[in-house]
Amino acid sequence: MSANKPLDEHLQLIPNLCRVQAIFVLILFSELLVLILVLFSSPKESIAWDTFGTGSFYVQWVVLLIALTLCRLRPWLAKMRVFLAYASAYAVILLIHFGVALLSQAFLSSNLQQPWEWHWIVKTQLITAIVGLLILHYFYVQYRVRQQEQAELRLKVDALQSRIQPHFLFNSMNSIASLVDIDPQRAEHAIVDLSELFRASLKESGTLVPLERELRLCQGYLRIEKLRLSHRLKVSWVLKVPADHYLMPLLTLQPLLENAIIHGIQKRREGGEIRIRTFSVAGELFIDVRNPLPDQVQEEVHADKGNHMALQNIRDRLETLFPGRGKISGQIVGDYYISTLRLPLTPVDPAGTPQNQAKQKP
DSSP: OTTTHHHHHHHTTSOOTTSHHHHHHHHHHHHHHHHHHHHHHSOTTOOOHHHHHHHHHHHHHHHHHHHHHHHHHHHHHTTSOHHHHHHHHHHHHHHHHHHHHHHHHHHHHHHSOOOOOHHHHHHHHHHHHHHHHHHHHHHHHHHHHHHHHHHHHHHHHHHHHHHHHHHHHHHHHHHHHHHTTTOHHHHHHHHHHHHHHHHHHTSOTTOEEEHHHHHHHHHHHHHHHHHHHGGGEEEEEEEOSOTTTEEEETTSSHHHHHHHHHTTGGGSTTOEEEEEEEEEETTEEEEEEEEEOOSSHHHHHHHOOHHHHHHHHHHHHHHHHSTTTOEEEEEEETTEEEEEEEEEOEEBOTTSSBOOOOOOOO
């Protein structure tokens, strides 16, 4: 996602005018414009419907040609500076209308023997210049609004992510410190695992990574916790989704594993097993983490607020990255607590980058 981000943002300078919805809005807008012009130019007691029909036919040709041209030029405009891109789009609008105006006058002159009406060309060119300027100004305002929203999105995800990071930092450093004297080699491996986790945490907020990458980071985290909990921590993996085929937000699963250890495993004398399961249903990726409940179930469930805070942090993060589509839930099922991530099933293209889909944006 981060690799495609600059291009995607600049492509938003001009909306995708090839979409059916955009074409419908353009046609409706142009028809209303023609109707207003006809109403103002017609006598008060009647409406020149023949003029309206002819004007509609002419304007639709101009509008559709402009929309098609700007749609094809979007990748080219994306490489320009903002002012130059809009100036070029404005020039395209004026040139297309001028060309259509000349062709229409040439057709009327040769087939219907009507004289050239240069004043009509000048008048319609002036109207096109004004309307085109207003539309491009609207596009620019929308672009700046999207820029502001994306900046706020990045700041929000940064804040949410920074609230998650300290949890595993303190626990991991304590585990490593206890191993330095008694088992330096294992401590070294733990430092490598920890460095991988923090290298990932320095990635751009909202970065989507292959599921395989997230699982590998989680395995490193669990190895660190295994040093502290020893035989009390058991882990099982049930992976029913190709881990290298799909994407998920970086460091989203790890806090759930930390939750399972802090609020489940370490509060049991005999420890227990964490099960991580991945599967897909109807175009959505599901990841659930199951851990046994602590010994004092009622006291822990109602008194310990850390579990709910971590879930809320991740919930806010998913809502920021996938509005209305990213979910997290937690529930007690029998003697276990199950946290479930529910994400859009986002494929990885052959180059290993996210395929464009109608964002994020986390």
